[in-house]
Amino acid sequence: MLDISEIKTIEHDVLIVGAGGAGLSAAIEASGRGMSTGIVMKSLLGKAHTVMAEGGMAAALGNVDERDHWKIHFRDTMRGGKFLNDWRMAELHAKLAPERVLLLEEWGAVFDRTKKGLINQRNFGGHRYPRLAHVGDRTGLEMIRTLQDHGIHQGIETYMECTALDILKNEKGEVCGVVCMWRETGTFIIFKAKSIILATGGGGRAWDVTANSWEYTGDGYALAYEAGAELMDLEFNQFHPTGMMWPLSVKGILVTESVRGEGGILLNSEGTRFMFNYIPDRFRSETADTQEEAARWLAGDPKARRPPELLTRDVVARAINAEVKAGRGSKHGGAYLNIATERSAEDIKKKLPSMYHQFKVLAELDITKEAMEVGPTCHYFMGGIRVDADTTMSSVPGLFACGECAAGMHGANRLGGNSLSDLLVFGYLAGKNASEFAKSKSGHSKIDEEQASKIIRNATNILNREAGANPYLLHEQLEQNMQVNVGIIRVKEELETGIERLEKLKEDYKTVKAKGSSQFNPGWHEALGLRNLLITAEAVARAAILREESRGAHTRSDFPDELKEWLNFNIISRKGLDGNMELVKVKRPVPNPELVRIAESTIEDLENEIVEERKQTNT
């Protein structure tokens, strides 16, 4: 029998799981409020997914186009999210993003500059104005390094390569700790905490073609689910339209949207710029309908409308998919993305250095001379842990969530650049509110040994079993299943097959076996992540079957239209009393009418309103 008292215990007021942009922002805020703050992460500090973000962070600073305003950012976000976003979250995000970006500059971030010496901003899909503060095409690196360097001088305790396994609760049902495992040694550790913030990112490793790293096994979703919290909107998985297609070994690696933001065009095998044929009605009045107008936009004509390549990601991904289906795909089954014909070689190398490098090395292709081959790749989870907009707390007292692992902000489809700013805004709010929660507690709760030993046993059983399924092979089967049955275009029969296979995989998982010892054992880590990925995949597939419409990133070929009636509901999954997953369709709260008015105004009306407002405040 396991003796829990022998396991090392560390106490913190606030414990954060995940050290990407969201977790680090939260940690900085919590420690700034005097909390003893700990942050655990699966990789080394500075290696979280955030480091890979390329294009930029969206904030209505108005440095490049003064007409920008939080209201327009908010309107763009809601329209991009097909109005399923949590209204309040989208409002908070649009309002707070500028000040958080400026704070990042204060902490040492060195953004690209405008001629006037301010933070430069670039165009991106779905954003009305140049809005993305950026550093070439390595904005995420700048963000994470800045937060990391700022955070280490603030007394935050970092625990690297330390995997959170499950959450502990006290008799009142509040969270009180987390059981973790040191990857290096395979030994366990218990963190006691008065409040816990999950900032674990997404679950894109459930698909075969993905832009996500090994870390993206949906751990936050599964930890929250097991702790009794609710997951929401998991059917909305963003497939980024432009992942690399060739060579096979790099399939899925991201090609930043900045390539299109900087003027890159999409072509099919016949050389047609096909995006002009896929402009949805909702965006028709704001999108260029001729190549000539698109060219004027690129040249900076403020009257020209944006090129259709910059439509939202769901639209572009579906368009590429349709071209391939119609037999007009590129050599390896995608589309051609060409910037060579639109920009000088010098510009390309300056604006997109890491893309230039990535293609040169990995595909032996010079993007200043040739077109890239691109196709959809799994990229981002709009759904996640259901939280309160203002406090970011889940339905479990003391359990908070922010960043990609939280739901609501992006609705049915996220706009590029809105994630990095989301990390700053909601990381900050989570840090603030989790601190408040921790302050309301007089001390730490006693750890329930039964709970803790069960978590540890679940983990060690995988190693101790005599024989069983190979975790790598199970993972591969899961990826194939999700790719084929729960992919970009979904249909009832396939989704049902997908769920059947998931049930089978869940059975197989019960006998999963990792060979070798407990020390830095990737096979074991893979098996531990697989539990979480299976919970995530099941929630995705079950929600996808329930939502009988097509909206944003969720496309059902058997229900091809966006249905008004479905706008009133979110789909929630949680662990039922019988231990099985339970799905509920819940009615969305009534939004603030002022926000509805802003989101639904025409762009002309809204712009006039802002001009008037500014006149008022200036006089």
Add this chain to the structure above:
Amino acid sequence: MATRKFQIYRGDNEKGEMVNFETEVMEGMVVLDVIHKIQAEQANDLAIRWNCKAGKCGSCSMEINGKPKLSCMTRMNEYKPDETTTITPMKTFPVIKDLVCDVSWNYTQNKRIKPVKLAPESKTEKGYVMYQKDVDRAQEFRKCIECYLCQNVCHVLRDHDKKDSFVGPRFMIRVASLEMHPLDIEDRIPELKNDFGSGLCNITKCCTDVCPEHIHITDNGIIPLKERVIDRFYDPVTILGRKIFGVRKKKLPPLNP
């Protein structure tokens, strides 16, 4: 597609051996793909680090045929098909297991560097004012992905193990990125000489050669820093000037272009 031979280090800091593997290599594969394939099919517990698979996170550093590299950006077609490829962990840091090293020393160095401090005069309600030409240099250093390959090859650390007296090239350019930030007003020159060991670098440029981000570590970073140390501590004219006028303030970019 062809079967190719590999020798991979397996073990820890105390004991270990080179283990032979054979596996199919397909078009376009990088070394990291090969390791993943071996891991999935033949050695489930083979330890490595990786994250982005696109040269952006600096996790997958190792030595391939003795050369320090990012394994995710090293294509198999760089090597002859009939040659055996050897894969070993970075030599300068203690091995935890197989290809994974203990790089925690680097994190402690970073903590010793004073954080950024911006000139308040340059702050406006639209943020700080600085121009692209002012930030180009700092941005070059900020491209660093902390792969520690430069730390791994620097002979001061690798052969002479002077980890207690030299922070290494990575942290020299971290200091440079702060010192050359157009608005930073902190002074790190004394500790550069006294604590960070700037004098120990003898400009062999091995660090620059291995940097996957092509940062001009020595020419643009370390040499200018060394010059600042010399100006401050050894140049009689500037020492005298400083006695009279104090440490010269940075000239800040104008608020209007």
